[in-house]
Amino acid sequence: MRTSYAVGVDVGGQRIAAGLVERKGRIVKDKRTLTPKGGPFAVVDAIIETVEELLIGLHPSELAGVGIGLPAQIDFLRQSVEYCTNLPLAGVDVRALVMSRVRHEITIDNDGHLAALGEFRYGAAHGARDFLMITLGTGVGGGLFVNGQPYRGSRGLGGEIGHMVVELDGPPCPCGGKGHIEAYLGRAAIAAKGRVAAATYRGRAILDEAGGVVDEVTAEAVVKAGLKGDELAVRILMDAGEVLGHALVGFVNMLNPQLIVVGGGIGESCGFMVERAAEVIAAEALAGRRDVRVIQAELGNDAGILGAAALAFDEHDSREGLHR
Amino acid sequence: MRTSYAVGVDVGGQRIAAGLVERKGRIVKDKRTLTPKGGPFAVVDAIIETVEELLIGLHPSELAGVGIGLPAQIDFLRQSVEYCTNLPLAGVDVRALVMSRVRHEITIDNDGHLAALGEFRYGAAHGARDFLMITLGTGVGGGLFVNGQPYRGSRGLGGEIGHMVVELDGPPCPCGGKGHIEAYLGRAAIAAKGRVAAATYRGRAILDEAGGVVDEVTAEAVVKAGLKGDELAVRILMDAGEVLGHALVGFVNMLNPQLIVVGGGIGESCGFMVERAAEVIAAEALAGRRDVRVIQAELGNDAGILGAAALAFDEHDSREGLHR
Numbered sequence: 001m002r003t004s005y006a007v008g009v010d011v012g013g014q015r016i017a018a019g020l021v022e023r024k025g026r027i028v029k030d031k032r033t034l035t036p037k038g039g040p041f042a043v044v045d046a047i048i049e050t051v052e053e054l055l056i057g058l059h060p061s062e063l064a065g066v067g068i069g070l071p072a073q074i075d076f077l078r079q080s081v082e083y084c085t086n087l088p089l090a091g092v093d094v095r096a097l098v099m100s101r102v103r104h105e106i107t108i109d110n111d112g113h114l115a116a117l118g119e120f121r122y123g124a125a126h127g128a129r130d131f132l133m134i135t136l137g138t139g140v141g142g143g144l145f146v147n148g149q150p151y152r153g154s155r156g157l158g159g160e161i162g163h164m165v166v167e168l169d170g171p172p173c174p175c176g177g178k179g180h181i182e183a184y185l186g187r188a189a190i191a192a193k194g195r196v197a198a199a200t201y202r203g204r205a206i207l208d209e210a211g212g213v214v215d216e217v218t219a220e221a222v223v224k225a226g227l228k229g230d231e232l233a234v235r236i237l238m239d240a241g242e243v244l245g246h247a248l249v250g251f252v253n254m255l256n257p258q259l260i261v262v263g264g265g266i267g268e269s270c271g272f273m274v275e276r277a278a279e280v281i282a283a284e285a286l287a288g289r290r291d292v293r294v295i296q297a298e299l300g301n302d303a304g305i306l307g308a309a310a311l312a313f314d315e316h317d318s319r320e321g322l323h324r
Numbered sequence: 325m326r327t328s329y330a331v332g333v334d335v336g337g338q339r340i341a342a343g344l345v346e347r348k349g350r351i352v353k354d355k356r357t358l359t360p361k362g363g364p365f366a367v368v369d370a371i372i373e374t375v376e377e378l379l380i381g382l383h384p385s386e387l388a389g390v391g392i393g394l395p396a397q398i399d400f401l402r403q404s405v406e407y408c409t410n411l412p413l414a415g416v417d418v419r420a421l422v423m424s425r426v427r428h429e430i431t432i433d434n435d436g437h438l439a440a441l442g443e444f445r446y447g448a449a450h451g452a453r454d455f456l457m458i459t460l461g462t463g464v465g466g467g468l469f470v471n472g473q474p475y476r477g478s479r480g481l482g483g484e485i486g487h488m489v490v491e492l493d494g495p496p497c498p499c500g501g502k503g504h505i506e507a508y509l510g511r512a513a514i515a516a517k518g519r520v521a522a523a524t525y526r527g528r529a530i531l532d533e534a535g536g537v538v539d540e541v542t543a544e545a546v547v548k549a550g551l552k553g554d555e556l557a558v559r560i561l562m563d564a565g566e567v568l569g570h571a572l573v574g575f576v577n578m579l580n581p582q583l584i585v586v587g588g589g590i591g592e593s594c595g596f597m598v599e600r601a602a603e604v605i606a607a608e609a610l611a612g613r614r615d616v617r618v619i620q621a622e623l624g625n626d627a628g629i630l631g632a633a634a635l636a637f638d639e640h641d642s643r644e645g646l647h648r
Binding site: 129256286 | 397399406407453454468470471475476477478479480481482483484485487488489490491492494499500501503504567570571573574575577578579580581582608609610611612615
């Protein structure tokens with residue numbers, strides 16, 4: 001039976017966003033909440049409540065299933081959470097816990113993979129066969145499409161583009177490594193540079209975006225000041241764009257993608273950072289630089305929701321032996 | 325018709341190695357020569373002479389074709405050489421030039437891709453579906469297998485693992501970039517460190533391997549001294565293994581491979597360097613570290629020949645509509 005709806009849930013370090021989604025990608029109902037700061041069960045409960053609210057009034061037979069994107073390394077076949085930097089979910093059987101209350105098929109996947117799937121099915125990467133998605137948010141993640149299919153690696157743990165080394169003895173990364181991309185481009189890294197700037201006279205504009213309190217400078221405050229043209233904020237973000245570009249040079253040389261989509265809260269709000277990265281690629285990558293377009297994601301905050309819903313539809317259809 | 329032989333040619337920065345290869349991977353006749361230092365036509369002529377010599381006495385119908393691996397970025401569909409760091413072959417129509425004299429089907433590909441194909445078909449990666457091959461030689465290259473198939477990227481230019489950034493403002497790379505893997509692990513980089521060491525009192529063992537002449541210290545001299553236990557040489561190679569490990573941490577996090585095969589002249593001759601890289605991965609990669617084995621290639625100098633021959637067989641069989 002060709003079900004009409006799926007629920008997509010995008011669990012981020014800061015927010016849980018979920019939507020009831022039609023097959024064509026329209027979100028007919030949505031629900032957003034802050035990610036609880038307590039232990040794993042607080043997070044799982046918040047997911048369950050969010051899903052239950054979206055299902056009110058829906059007949060069970062109308063639902064293909066529920067897809068959940070987590071900021072975590074997921075063993076996709078076993079549907080287990082192996083590693084999670086920014087939330088206490090490692091080892092927690094999120095799928096079983098949610099399924100025991102929400103009596104529908106649940107599928108979990110890495111949030112970067114699902115953002116890529118969302119942009120592929122409904123957004124900026126529509127029709128692309130070989131592309132890389134990189135999401136810049138609390139963490140830095142992503143997903144790879146190979147021959148028109150999501151590529152998760154041998155066990156589904158791939159896509160952790162944020163944890164590639166770009167500086168051998170570089171700054172510490174939340175994962176425990178050093179010099180990883182996320183240590184330059186994650187919200188925490190950009191906010192830290194913003195705070196240093198905001199403590200100086202020339203950082204006034206950044207400070208203003210944080211209500212005058214240095215300790216409350218966030219990555220978003222830096223982006224806002226940058227978009228208004230503040231010199232220091234622009235410098236911080238252009239430097240970040242340069243790091244992004246150098247990291248992507250390596251991907252272009254290694255994977256020869258036709259498209260790179262930059263998404264996530266920071267990536268989508270800061271066009272000039274993405275343009276700077278594209279310039280670095282055009283100047284420094286080998287022959288593959290001529291093949292690759294570097295663009296911003298199109299689906300905004302909805303990429304994760306839509307990707308998670310697309311996963312639920314795909315899993316449902318493959319269970320039922322349907323083909324898209 | 326099921327042909328019995330293919331010719332595989334492996335063109336390196338230093339040597340051209342070629343072999344007449346049976347379907348099962350036995351090299352029945354081989355030929356090695358130094359890569360001429362003149363212009364592109366000298367290199368192409370050397371390839372032609374090598375192939376012609378291998379074909380003496382063979383009936384044309386016995387030959388599936390000729391595969392040629394080049395240390396270059398190849399547009400695989402167009403069969404054109406797009407970029408070549410270590411030899412003057414960019415823009416040269418190697419395939420047409422060779423085919424005009426050797427009247428058999430010629431297929432060219434990147435040498436790293438072919439080393440991977442060789443190890444997959446006949447060597448260390450037999451049966452692996454998702455693996456990464458990295459070749460450490462004059463250049464640093466490699467190839468990626470995805471779902472049991474070579475993955476060349478959107479146009480065949482992928483596999484340039486040597487040109488990933490591991491240090492944002494690092495040492496210059498032969499390609500013009502900075503801080504690329506090759507700038508640490510290519511023969512030139514290891515030889516340069518060996519020369520600095522050989523000029524000091526403690527570098528005696530390295531100097532001895534170079535006949536007592538500092539300027540003649542090669543990467544091989546460093547490896548030889550290292551294998552004999554010389555402290556300075558071991559230090560240079562362990563440092564290289566560490567860089568290799570950090571680079572591979574990123575690949576494990578991004579691609580979740582089940583296997584990494586380290587080959588090429590330097591990679592195959594220096595087991596403790598590969599072990600050091602494996603230790604770094606075990607300590608620093610995310611959950612995918614538990615899936616991945618890091619091993620040395622098995623086919624030695626023959627990987628490129630066997631991979632090139634495997635490509636010629638595959639292309640022949642696909643032209644004839646045969647399936648392996």
